[in-house]
Amino acid sequence: MVENVKIIRKKIKNMYLVVNPDCSVVVKAPVHVSDEYINSFIKKKESWIKKHLENFESLNSKSVAKKYIDGELFKYLGNEYILKVYPSKKEYLEISDNFFNLYVLETNDFEKKKKIIEKFYRKRAEIELFEIFKSNYKVVTEKMPDFSVRKMKKRWGSCSFHKNKIILNERLIEKSKDCIEYVVFHELAHLRYPNHSKDFYNYLTELMPEWKVKKLKLNERH
Structure with a gap:
């Protein structure tokens, strides 16, 4: 069971779960909902919570x-x-x-x-990350998507499906090239599937069969 979850009861209709970049976990629940129901809700979301905590912990590990x-x-x-x-x-x-x-x-x-x-x-990120992106984008699309590098607190990369634009976190320059390639393929796959559906992961597996290994390596803490 996930520990140290902050529970806030409010006059709302639905339950909401938030994992913040500082690794705090907050559940906003309707006033009338019982503790048992809230604990059951947290239990069901445990894998999702841990996944996001790992991502934020990895991002924050370099913030010392x-x-x-x-x-x-x-x-x-x-x-x-x-x-x-x-x-x-x-x-x-x-x-x-x-x-x-x-x-x-x-x-x-x-x-x-x-x-x-x-x-x-910053300068090396703009050069190296772009080179890796440029070497791989054609596996998904003939037309090169718009590309940029910027500071990001919550994720390693993002894809704007409608704008045909991909952004990578400049801190990826600290990671190995195979980890950077994983993020590139992940975001490129969103150009086909702008979600995290089963089809998205099946397609990502086609692009990079070993993506799960790369993801684990990316989020390792040292």
Whole structure:
């Protein structure tokens, strides 16, 4: 049974269940509904709740505050890199072997170091995620859908069926390429099936037979 579910009774007709990005679970129930009925409702939704909790936990796992100091670990395309900070008049970040080499005017300038690294991630995400998308979209459609990368709190990607547009979370740049491909195929499949029906998952399996393994890897916590 899912624990720590907040129950709110209101003057409403139907029961509502919400899993928030902070991993809190809230049930809004009509005033007259019994505790037994609410617990039964939560039990029936247990798999759905756990699925969404896992997704949010994975997204939040990278939200631990970074200090941007020597020795700190950063992920890029599924690999871990050790941060090394160097004083320099020219400010930039480069990857060399297993290191994130960060060059900055003031090595103790937290905001500047953060800005440089975030800018690096953003730029590389726009390049790498687009390349993976461009290499795979034709398995679903001849016409390339509109594509963009942005910060997303609740999901790894989204598909606007009517606008023929796909958006990927820029934080995917931290994940391995096969995980990124899974998200790409998942969103591409929504161009055929704008839902999570059985037909959608059957089609996703045609596109990527091993998608379940990739999804588990994507949501692993380290």
